[in-house]
Amino acid sequence: MFKPLLKTYMAIAISGIFFASCTSTNVPETGVASMPPRIIGVLNVDQFTQAPLQVAYTAHLEAAPQKVFDAVSSAGLTKGHVIKSDVKGGILAWSGVEGHLGVIHLMMTPDGGTGISWSSFFSHKDAKNMNVKKMDYIETKVNEWIGKYGGRFTGAAYGTEQLSIISDVVIDIPADKVWAASADNFGSVDQWSSTVGKVDGYGSGADAGRTCYVNMPGNPSVDEKIVSYNKKNMTFTYTIAGAVMPPFVTNALNTWTLKDLGNGKTHVRAHMKIHTVQGAPAPAVGMVKGQFFQMLSMGMEEFDYYVEIGNPHPRKQTSIEIMKKQMEKQ
Known part of the structure; x- marks a missing residue:
């Protein structure tokens, strides 16, 4: 029953829905040829x-x-x-x-x-x-x-039916300011993420949610809703659903945890947990693992840059320009 789903998802992945074209996870464009x-x-x-x-x-x-x-x-x-x-x-x-x-x-x-x-x-x-x-x-x-x-350590992706995808960064900004830019600014991810062109945000704190429109033709959407919010322990979790999720994924969560390292430094960990149906094709699961790992790693790098520098990562502007050219060709 999974063969049609695998073919469909392979076509989606090839079209770029997960914003990656590298031949291995977390490898920059300059390394692809090697x-x-x-x-x-x-x-x-x-x-x-x-x-x-x-x-x-x-x-x-x-x-x-x-x-x-x-x-x-x-x-x-x-x-x-x-x-x-x-x-x-x-x-x-x-x-x-x-x-x-x-x-x-x-x-x-x-x-x-x-x-x-x-x-x-x-x-x-x-x-x-x-x-x-x-x-x-x-x-x-x-x-x-x-x-x-x-x-x-900076990141990992592993698992079969229950996938764990982790990305760590250390940001040279105090933890309270990092929290304000992430959990308390949940509906403004489009300010720093190169994959998100527009966001419809709503609510605040534990009631915050957002619909993110991806920077690609058709602007597929991702729905994300905070389900756990603990400002004292500096951790929050949100669900992920929408058109970019393959049909064999039953549930997806992302948990951000902040740790004050002192001296104006903050350790931030994003930990995605993705559950797939039993018997999903291993190549398709590996595909999800690799593409989400790259996406999460890029996202954390862009968030780090935005919070520290105060401006979006250069990839953000590049993605906007590419999107404009794609839209002009339509």
């Missing part, structure tokens, strides 16, 4: 084995890419065939047993450190438990590098 050819665009599957994206993990390391690449390439991860090992492009890809494809992408960050993105593609008869094991393994290895070089 990715291994086995990954099929926005579908997030290995074209040789049809293995879907199962786990994605990102972190920031306080060491130069060359040093990190040397550590990663000598860590004994590539048990199998090395597809690509390119220190200049910051890419390490390998295939292993049971149709596994691993991809690590490194990129220099503005502070001279390294952003690391690790994606794992595989098919397995017990994908649920294997997903957890792979996530634990990746987290352990990355934490070893964080312990060695310094740094922090």
Whole structure:
């Protein structure tokens, strides 16, 4: 029963509904050309084995890419065939047993450190438990590098029927001001999000909600409503529904949690939980995982920029210009 839904959702994803065209999660446009050819665009599957994206993990390391690449390439991860090992492009890809494809992408960050993105593609008869094991393994290895070089976790996407998608940022603004810009300004996401062109907001605090119109032809809408609001603990949760959600998703929530780090700094975590129907095609679930991870990571980066700088991220203006050109062609 899911084959028609999968074909429909693949068509939606290819058309850009999830605002992504990279060949791996959380990889900037400049890195696309250096990715291994086995990954099929926005579908997030290995074209040789049809293995879907199962786990994605990102972190920031306080060491130069060359040093990190040397550590990663000598860590004994590539048990199998090395597809690509390119220190200049910051890419390490390998295939292993049971149709596994691993991809690590490194990129220099503005502070001279390294952003690391690790994606794992595989098919397995017990994908649920294997997903957890792979996530634990990746987290352990990355934490070893964080312990060695310094740094922090920045995001992850994992799970099979119940997906967890996380993005972390540290903002150089006091927590009360970050709360005011997020929870207390819930209906104004269009001020900073490059994916949202217009918002119809209503209510405030625990009663706030919004309908977001996406920056793409047809302006599909997303309905979001706060269902939990705790100003004392600086956390709020909202539901996500609407045209951009694939038909096999039964429920989606996003929880923002703020933590005052002192010295005018705030840690912000966005944690999406997406529930799918039992038996949904693994490639389609992997697609959702990868595209929402990229969307959430981009959104948090744009929110960070907006709150710190006071102006929208450059992607916001770019998205407006692209949308205008698309509308002119219609």
